[in-house]
Amino acid sequence: MSAHSTTVIDDELTSEFGVIKAESPAEKAWQRFRRHPLALTGLILITIILVLTIAAPLIDRYPPSQLALADKFQKPSASHWFGTDRVGRDIWSRTLHGGRVSIVVGVSAALVSTIIGVIFGALAGYYGGWVDGLIMRFTDIVMTFPRVVIILTVATFLGQNILNLILLISLFGWMSTARLVRGQVLSIREEQFVQAVRSLGAGDMTIIFRHIMPNVIAPLLAAVTFAVNEAILLEAGLSFLGIGVPLPTPSWGNMLETARSLDVLQFGVWMWMPPALFILITVLSINFIGDGLRDALDPRHIA
């Protein structure tokens, strides 16, 4: 998402001042992205979902956690568009507010894990030697545990709240970013401009973050979009198992949990179908966008 908005800004700036318009790499990327029909579809869908969730307090019609036992287990109707759950809470309202929680958890966990991954990856790639060996062996070992397994174990005794959830998803989710960044830094640090900056007396941190990292941003952007997806799915999965976002706060994952009872699954379709579809559409859109970004930013990438 951020990739897109920055390219738009670049686009406007370059045209306003009339400088080397066709040669801006960001603009070229935006041109390629625009011609990617799936990426555009994704962008439109995710915009709709974001607008709906951001506007949740304006269009929710009922407070998301308001109990109304008289209205429980109602089918979708004019007064409750998506029906109500077993304690009479409005599903439409919970879907919108749940989306806020799911998206906030997903985006913040992805950002934190990306920051950790960038730091470890940059250090490993730049310094090489034992630093690299240590960090990479460490990532190998953490990766032998499926994330859900290790997070489930730790989450039970850390206590169940949204902050812990974000923390755990990011603490066990930075490894693939670290690998990606390491690979990029490894090849860029040998380039002549890096040697030039070094000969000018720049320190290691300046070289890494001012001169090398800007060149890693392109592949990183696509990786971040996929990280957001993974985090959203992890939140949903953990909440589905009852170890994620605690009730009564709605999230797409804990709304979906109701479908674990065969009764609700069979006779209360309206209770679990909206969060399931919203998760699916969100993840699908982000995958479309990520794919479009990867193609747009890496011209060598085929098809």
Next chain:
Amino acid sequence: MDYAIRRILINIPILFIVTVIIFLLVNLAPGDPVDFYVNEEMGVTRDDLTHLEEKFGLNDPIYVRYFKWLGATLQGDLGFRYKNGDDVAEVLFERLQRTLLLMGAALLLGVVIGVTLGIYTGLHQYSIADFLLTTLSFVGISMPAFIAGIFGLYFFSVKLGWFPSGGMRTIGKPETLLDLLHHLVLPAGTLAIMYAANFMRYQRFSILEVKRADYIRTAQAKGLKPRIITWRHTVRNAILPVVTVIGVTVPNLVAGALFTETIYSWPGMGSLFVDAVAARDYPMVMGIMLVTAVVVLGANLITDLTYSLVDPRIRYD
């Protein structure tokens, strides 16, 4: 041979560190495991338990306890469940077999369907089928096991009634293979969706890449029949890299199986883990984490060794 031995030996230090992580993770958890047994009504007081702590060495320094645990684990003794005193290793072994059956079936389905569709779409790039399947594959990779599982259960079991809604066998019926397969189709099928989509994408990409290789142009220049170029040169070389992906997906498969087993009440390791974590049944939690790590490392090992057999270049770094 040299490569194989080195590749196998490297797992020993990794496994050692894995055991340290598992032990620390569970033992640094706040709360005394013995508190679990405090039950004033049954006359079990804190004093009795302090005595027990002495007896079982729970007050030893953490590294002493670690090596005691490691020693027992190496002899196949994983302890007893807090919940009901069952032998952890025994229960785990039985559950693991069922999980491996589920994972194996899902992997097989995923690889066969994915690779077939990937070859087809790769060979027919820009065709309508390619466009449809590629778009559909996005839906596949966006469909986590728990959503696929719920949809599968709702449509194929509740609505259509084609398959049972859970379990491994029909209670009260003789144990037949057919009955088992009937119960396996839905969990394995829904677990396989993401893999089929993923493998299709890898396979298609791999075909497209090989199609542009110099040796394909050489083969065409030599005047080989297109059919031979396609099957003997393109497809054969393009399948190889996909083999490596199988090993990488195993951690995901384990995680996916956890959801699938919970949804379909498949009595495997995943549903056991969810129960054990909820009940803070630490010996079982540690056992399952250990087995999971061994399964993942083993899958990576097998993948690497197979790959080095079929592609000798990999042996020389």
